[in-house]
Amino acid sequence: MSERLSIIVVEPDRERALQIVDSLNDAGDFHIRILSEPASLAGNIRDHAPDVVLIDMANPSRDQLEELALASGPLDRPVAMFVDRSEEGLSAAAIEAGVSAYVVDGMEPRRLKPVLDAAIARFRMFQRMRMELAEAKRALEERKVIDRAKGMIMRARGISEDEAYALLRKTAMDRGRRVADVAEALVTSAGLLG
Known part of the structure; x- marks a missing residue:
């Protein structure tokens, strides 16, 4: 504000x-x-x-x-x-x-400023909570996509979960992208092929 x-x-x-x-x-x-x-x-x-x-x-x-x-x-x-x-x-x-x-x-005139201050503080608190909730939901969705991508890699290459994640992470680093973005691309492309 x-x-x-x-x-x-x-x-x-x-x-x-x-x-x-x-x-x-x-x-x-x-x-x-x-x-x-x-x-x-x-x-x-x-x-x-x-x-x-x-x-x-x-x-x-x-x-x-x-x-x-x-x-x-x-x-x-x-x-x-x-x-x-x-x-x-x-x-x-x-x-x-x-x-x-x-x-x-x-x-009441004397209560107006304290009520205004309380309304602003409460609004900011709820705004922070909404942002944290949205971030948590986004992180959970990304985690689900990463897990799906790891599963696909594990099945396709016959490797462990740790190795699948390491491959996702290396690919992301090599391309300058986030692991979640690489996982999303893999899941989306597999969906197009399957």
């Missing part, structure tokens, strides 16, 4: 929106854009690519909550949602939709 955070505030009530802007200005130096119409959220997110989205709602329905959360791009940025009242299960639905902070009992 940039040094000076850009924030889109979704608040239909003008007075309340100005109160939020004042609270944010008291808390730091932010570039703030107010949206009074939640229906235009997705387009504004796409056009302005804010660092954070703050949504203030009186009593959202499950559909409104999910629509607003998804429109605000919760996988791309922290989303903090302030609601006056919340039906049972809505906070869980908000978190499942990707909202980084879901605060019941509305937005």
Whole structure:
């Protein structure tokens, strides 16, 4: 995120929106854009690519909550949602939709900065976890391909697993490629031939 955070505030009530802007200005130096119409959220997110989205709602329905959360791009940025009242299960639905902070009992100016900080920290933590999970999945898939390639080499040459891996590694080094890439090429070409 940039040094000076850009924030889109979704608040239909003008007075309340100005109160939020004042609270944010008291808390730091932010570039703030107010949206009074939640229906235009997705387009504004796409056009302005804010660092954070703050949504203030009186009593959202499950559909409104999910629509607003998804429109605000919760996988791309922290989303903090302030609601006056919340039906049972809505906070869980908000978190499942990707909202980084879901605060019941509305937005209080003194709580705005700590909630914003918590939403950003939580978003970054989940972003790291998503990246680590994707890396682990990629590594597992590569391991499976390497194992398949080793098995093919072992059968074709009548050699041990260690020797098959050594051959894969030497071929990769000779060609300036990764072992997983050489294994993938071998598995793919064998699939074309078989």
